[in-house]
Amino acid sequence: MVTSTAAAHKTPQQQTRVLIVGNYCHDVLMQKDTVKAESLGGAASFISNVVNGMSVSCNLVSKVGEDFKYPVDFTPIVIPTSKTTVFHAYFDLAIHGNCHQDRVLKRVSACDPIRPSDLPDARSKFGMAVGVGGEILPETLERMIETCDAVFVDIQALIRVFDCVDGTVKLVKLGETEFYSLLPRIEVLKASSEEAVFMDVEEVRKWCCVVVTNGKEGCKVYWKDGELGIPPFLANQKDPTGAGDSFLGGFVAGLVQGLAVPDAALLGNLFGSLTVEQIGLPKFDSRLLQRVKDEVQRRKMQFLHCERSEYELEFLKPDGHEQFHASLGAAKSTPPFSIQARPWTPSNSPKETEQTPIPHYTAQAKLLANSVYEEPIQTVEGKP
Numbered sequence: 001m002v003t004s005t006a007a008a009h010k011t012p013q014q015q016t017r018v019l020i021v022g023n024y025c026h027d028v029l030m031q032k033d034t035v036k037a038e039s040l041g042g043a044a045s046f047i048s049n050v051v052n053g054m055s056v057s058c059n060l061v062s063k064v065g066e067d068f069k070y071p072v073d074f075t076p077i078v079i080p081t082s083k084t085t086v087f088h089a090y091f092d093l094a095i096h097g098n099c100h101q102d103r104v105l106k107r108v109s110a111c112d113p114i115r116p117s118d119l120p121d122a123r124s125k126f127g128m129a130v131g132v133g134g135e136i137l138p139e140t141l142e143r144m145i146e147t148c149d150a151v152f153v154d155i156q157a158l159i160r161v162f163d164c165v166d167g168t169v170k171l172v173k174l175g176e177t178e179f180y181s182l183l184p185r186i187e188v189l190k191a192s193s194e195e196a197v198f199m200d201v202e203e204v205r206k207w208c209c210v211v212v213t214n215g216k217e218g219c220k221v222y223w224k225d226g227e228l229g230i231p232p233f234l235a236n237q238k239d240p241t242g243a244g245d246s247f248l249g250g251f252v253a254g255l256v257q258g259l260a261v262p263d264a265a266l267l268g269n270l271f272g273s274l275t276v277e278q279i280g281l282p283k284f285d286s287r288l289l290q291r292v293k294d295e296v297q298r299r300k301m302q303f304l305h306c307e308r309s310e311y312e313l314e315f316l317k318p319d320g321h322e323q324f325h326a327s328l329g330a331a332k333s334t335p336p337f338s339i340q341a342r343p344w345t346p347s348n349s350p351k352e353t354e355q356t357p358i359p360h361y362t363a364q365a366k367l368l369a370n371s372v373y374e375e376p377i378q379t380v381e382g383k384p
């Protein structure tokens with residue numbers, strides 16, 4: 001439930017819909033010490049890609065160094081004395097099986113933290129605290145809680161620590177962080193199944209909604225007095241990077257548009273599944289996005305007669321949920337929507353792609369392989 005009383009004094013028109021807070025980064029995907037792909041990264045970039053794609057207005061606060069090399073929709077704060085955050089993701093060091101970990105991440109450089117004074121004064125409806133490299137400070141999250149009606153947090157912003165020698169990302173228990181006391185004041189905490197073991201879900205669900213994503217199994221939503229599994233969508237996984245971020249983007253885009261939590265989580269699952277099918281930051285086919293928006297619109301129309309406060313999350317599974325899943329699945333699987341990412345080449349210029357615009361073309365991964373899970377099949381240079 002959105003509890004902020006200040007929210008009641010603002011009309012939705014006066015507010016930014018979604019405020020995304022987290023640093024952009026450079027992602028380098030590695031296998032056997034070889035660079036397989038480079039891409040714009042950071043939860044903020046994956047989330048804004050989805051939220052923009054769903055035509056939901058948003059604002060973004062991010063910091064980078066002067067070395068930041070991707071054009072982006074939301075101008076970041078450039079810190080001349082700092083470098084852009086860089087992550088190397090090692091896929092061959094990953095541990096599969098029970099202790100699921102799809103990749104080992106190393107933070108190679110870290111940009112400055114985002115401070116309360118970097119945040120806009122204006123209120124936002126939904127705030128998203130989505131740091132990747134330790135840039136969200138407790139006081140920053142607290143300020144977001146004060147200025148947003150509802151705050152959504154990715155646990156990776158709270159529990160990551162970084163090896164002081166090689167930057168390897170490690171996780172600490174949520175209860176041992178300075179963020180713990182703020183949990184009763186946030187709306188939703190999202191964690192992957194790997195991260196969820198670093199919190200006591202039974203305890204945290206008393207204070208806020210907990211969403212645990214679980215790769216190709218979909219996700220599970222826990223709230224104070226209930227829980228619900230949300231089914232996945234089929235995907236041909238090439239790179240898991242950003243699946244959780246895109247999930248959160250789709251989830252929030254659904255909630256902003258008035259969907260109930262289970263339906264919004266389906267939208268999250270859909271965008272997670274679309275993301276793993278491409279290497280790096282995905283580009284979504286505009287026709288697919290239009291079909292998804294149409295399905296969301298149709299779903300909203302089904303509930304026009306229901307009285308629901310704009311500031312209240314609805315957890316119970318609404319009638320027609322399975323049908324909504326099927327409709328989104330049909331939208332996803334209708335050709336030619338399930339397209340593969342195009343390899344990045346310097347010739348992917350705006351002029352050359354004018355007839356078939358490709359959003360975010362310049363931010364696409366510079367691909368050196370078809371999947372981060374396999375031996376290199378084809379290099380860009382080797383392509384006919």
Ligand SMILES: Nc1ncnc2c1ncn2[C@@H]1O[C@H](COP(=O)(O)OP(=O)(O)OP(=O)(O)O)[C@@H](O)[C@H]1O
Nearest residue numbers: 192213214215216218235240242243244269272273
């Ligand atoms: N292989 C897959 N097939 C179908 N859907 C997937 C697959 N992998 C991920 N998803 C979707 O994306 C969501 C998020 O994935 P996941 O649980 O792997 O997040 P994550 O580990 O936080 O990802 P990352 O850290 O790479 O951003 C899942 O809940 C699911 O809906």
Ligand SMILES: O[C@H]1[C@H](O)[C@@H](O)[C@H](O)[C@@H](O)[C@H]1O
Nearest residue numbers: 027041042043087132242245
């Ligand atoms: O771009 C990625 C992505 O945002 C992942 O969710 C995050 O875990 C990584 O640190 C980041 O490099």
